[in-house]
Amino acid sequence: MIYEVFRQERKGQPLQHAGTVNAPDERFAEIYAREQYGRRQESVSLWLVPREAVSEIEEFPDEFEMKYRRVDGYSIKARLREARERAGTLEAAPEAEQTE
Amino acid sequence: MSARADLLISIADDELFLGWRNSEWTGIAPFLEEDVAFSSIAQNEIGHARALYELAAVELGTTADELAFDRTPEEYRCAPLVQLRRLEWARTIARHWLYETADELRLAALKASDDPEIAGIAAKMDREEAYHRMHAEMWVDRLLCSDEGRSRLNEAVDELWPYALGVLDDELRPELRRRAQERLGRELADVEPVSRGVHEVELAQLLEEMTMVRRSAPAGTQW
Secondary structure, three states: OEEEEEOOOOOOOOOOOEEEEOOOOOHHHHHHHHHHHHHOOOOEEEOOOOOHHHHOOOOOOOOOHHHHOOOOOOOOOHHHHHHHHHHHOOOOOOHHHHHH | OOOHHHHHHHHHHHHHHHHHHHHHHOOOOOOOOHHHHHHHHHHHHHHHHHHHHHHHHHHHHOHHHHHHHHOOOOHOOHHHHHOOOOOOOHEEEEHHHHHEEEEEEEHHHHHHHOOOOHHHHHHHHHHHHHHHHHHHHHHHHHHHHHHHHHHOOOHHHHHHHHHHHHHOHHHHHHHHHHHHHHOOOOOOOOOOOOOOOOOOHHHHHHHHHHHHHHHHOOOOOOO
8 A cells, every 4th residue: 555655854844745655554654654754863743644545636627718817927026126116115125035 | 701791792792683684685675665664673773782882892991893793603692593594574574573572571671770871771772672563563463464474474483482582581581482472372382492602503604794894904994
């Protein structure tokens, strides 16, 4: 059985997908996950989820191409610049924000 | 040599040889996940051996490496159980389980030692051995739940049983028997233990292999 393994690196952080273990049951899976994803102190928590327990969605139809729902083409950079110009804070803004 | 140093070296030799034997599965274990887990257990055992040798080395005025690698085969104190080369999975699991069951009893006794260094190292080892026991127990359960697994495990345990008794001193053997019999749900033979001090031919062969690199370069070589 395949178990999807999620790993938390530090307390408070989200658990992120780390990989899988192949094991005959949950007990084996826990031991194997501990060895593969925890033995170097790289995790503070692991979640094991049988693959069949995962609901997957992979179709996202967009027959009418409703572009107005998307955010691409909406330039934050240009609008931020305009707003800063209006507020008179353009020069004060740090470089990193300007080149977003 | 003091009784203390003798005790430390006996257990260190057990852990070193078992670690080495278990590592013979690295790359060829029945499946990938087990390969990683069993190799990790092997590394832990060798880590325990190092800590025990270091403690003995302070008392004997030598080093852990010299104790681990530079003795003659006759000087090793490991139980014959860990000397055997048994590259067959049922026997490997049977040995692993028998050793961990015996080791749990031995560590419990050492944790109660008046010597704070021995009690401390035993407690530290036991925290890792707990995971080795979980691993061994889960395999025993797995093997016991099918006819083929049960018969292969039983056959392997019967073969190794005199050796398993030899891991422990006289006073702990009855408890090992009680636990093993209860777990397997059957009687185990009343046999003469193959005790520490017996040297199987496989010991010298393993030592030869284990020290090959060390012997190839003069002491003190920097890698």
